[in-house]
Amino acid sequence: xxVQYHAHARSRQVERSITDADVEEVLRxxxxxxxxxxxxxxxxxxxxxxxxxxxxxxxxxxxYYVWTVTAEVSR
Numbered sequence: 001x002x003v004q005y006h007a008h009a010r011s012r013q014v015e016r017s018i019t020d021a022d023v024e025e026v027l028r029x030x031x032x033x034x035x036x037x038x039x040x041x042x043x044x045x046x047x048x049x050x051x052x053x054x055x056x057x058x059x060x061x062x063x064y065y066v067w068t069v070t071a072e073v074s075r
Contacts, residue, residue, distance in 0.1 A: 001027065004066070016069065022069075026045040027064055046074045049074050053071075055068045
């Protein structure tokens with residue numbers, strides 16, 4: 001899997017303590033996928049008590065461009 005990151009996504013990863021491994025786990029083994037704006041997709045997965053959202057665009061098979069990431073406490 002190849003993952004490229006927008007600078008905004010990198011800033012949010014640092015701000016929210018989300019690792020590259022977390023992002024890849026969400027992309028590979030997501031619980032939910034929903035459409036987002038401009039042809040992007042959102043994938044969600046709960047990891048270590050947090051629900052992580054990855055907003056991305058598929059570049060090709062097994063190649064992704066991540067626009068942003070978020071995390072909130074799982075309920």
